[in-house]
Amino acid sequence: MIVSNKMKFIIVLIVFSVSLIAQSNRKPVPNPKLDKAKEALDSLGLPGGEKTAQSTPGAEATKAAPSAESEGTVIYVNAGTFFEISSADDATNVDYIEYKINNGEFQKYSNPINIAQEGKQTIIYRAVDKVGNKETAKLLTVVVDNTPPTVKMIPSEVPYSRDKVQYVNNRTTYTIAAEDNSSGVKKIEYFIDDAPKQKYTNGNPIKLETPGAHIISYYATDNSGNVTPEYGKMLVNVDVNRPTIKIVESSPYVVIGGKNYAKKDTSFAVKAFDNESGISQVLVKVDGASDFAPYAEPIVFTAQGEHTIEAKAIDNVGNESEIVSMTVLTDVNPPNTTIRAISKED
Numbered sequence: 421m422i423v424s425n426k427m428k429f430i431i432v433l434i435v436f437s438v439s440l441i442a443q444s445n446r447k448p449v450p451n452p453k454l455d456k457a458k459e460a461l462d463s464l465g466l467p468g469g470e471k472t473a474q475s476t477p478g479a480e481a482t483k484a485a486p487s488a489e490s491e492g493t494v495i496y497v498n499a500g501t502f503f504e505i506s507s508a509d510d511a512t513n514v515d516y517i518e519y520k521i522n523n524g525e526f527q528k529y530s531n532p533i534n535i536a537q538e539g540k541q542t543i544i545y546r547a548v549d550k551v552g553n554k555e556t557a558k559l560l561t562v563v564v565d566n567t568p569p570t571v572k573m574i575p576s577e578v579p580y581s582r583d584k585v586q587y588v589n590n591r592t593t594y595t596i597a598a599e600d601n602s603s604g605v606k607k608i609e610y611f612i613d614d615a616p617k618q619k620y621t622n623g624n625p626i627k628l629e630t631p632g633a634h635i636i637s638y639y640a641t642d643n644s645g646n647v648t649p650e651y652g653k654m655l656v657n658v659d660v661n662r663p664t665i666k667i668v669e670s671s672p673y674v675v676i677g678g679k680n681y682a683k684k685d686t687s688f689a690v691k692a693f694d695n696e697s698g699i700s701q702v703l704v705k706v707d708g709a710s711d712f713a714p715y716a717e718p719i720v721f722t723a724q725g726e727h728t729i730e731a732k733a734i735d736n737v738g739n740e741s742e743i744v745s746m747t748v749l750t751d752v753n754p755p756n757t758t759i760r761a762i763s764k765e766d
């Protein structure tokens with residue numbers, strides 16, 4: 421799926437005059453980057469049919485280095501970009517085109533230029549006609565960037581790892597951040613499972629509400645067209661199910677007058693279940709306490725009378741169970757037995 425941008429062959433046309441002639445077999449392919457380059461060239465204010473009147477040898481030395489202000493629009497390219505220079509003359513034809521990269525020496529132009537070295541570079545170029553008129557040199561500033569952006573995903577809550585599965589709830593959101601030190605990040609894209617890719621908008625984190633396992637794949641493109649070669653991938657399992665919970669007595673109740681009595685030494689265990697992220701906390705409220713407290717071990721009542729237990733559980737991604745409760749009567753007092761002597765006549 422990933423096409424290395426180094427594989428892309430892009431020709432940027434640098435046009436000296438209005439006579440744009442396709443001289444090369446290398447036809448520019450329709451490409452946004454090419455359009456961008458053309459826009460950049462347009463913005464450099466390319467004159468039509470310009471022909472310098474200057475013919476004094478040696479005078480070009482000062483003209484060959486335009487001032488920093490004239491660097492104009494910077495275009496971002498990568499090592500797969502080629503620059504084709506063409507020129508036309510209104511009378512005596514072009515003798516030759518020459519160019520130099522940065523502070524190098526002028527050299528005759530023959531084939532499209534490729535700059536492999538990363539960083540900001542200038543291409544200075546001009547042509548000379550058959551009678552020796554030397555064009556005022558022009559300059560194009562390019563930033564060669566061959567390094568793709570780095571990209572990372574930041575979930576709003578840290579997923580809970582259980583048996584090598586990362587669990588999240590359906591309230592978690594996902595922010596994607598990309599960095600590029602050279603040409604800058606142009607766009608971030610992502611797709612969920614096999615759905616079509618979407619553009620990621622900063623400040624608008626991704627939501628994942630459908631229960632079950634999902635993969636968010638994400639990557640970024642820089643202004644030179646370099647794409648993160650290996651997509652970032654976030655594998656999560658969305659747990660939307662509340663835990664289940666129950667209170668279990670250690671012995672069956674004794675029912676007297678329609679009321680449940682606990683047998684002596686009966687204990688009450690709270691049991692919670694969650695098949696996905698698992699149980700994080702079990703909380704109980706005994707005999708109408710004001711707050712829930714962590715449940716540690718089975719509860720035994722030692723005071724005579726009515727008792728209540730309320731219990732709830734929370735799973736590892738924060739889903740809370742419903743609250744279950746039970747009421748029981750305890751009788752901790754043994755019977756009181758008496759004996760008396762009775763006469764046979766009675």
Ligand SMILES: [Ca+2]
Nearest residue numbers: 565567600642
């Ligand atoms: Ca880059």
Ligand SMILES: [Ca+2]
Nearest residue numbers: 659661694735
């Ligand atoms: Ca759950």
Ligand SMILES: [Ca+2]
Nearest residue numbers: 751753754755
């Ligand atoms: Ca009793």
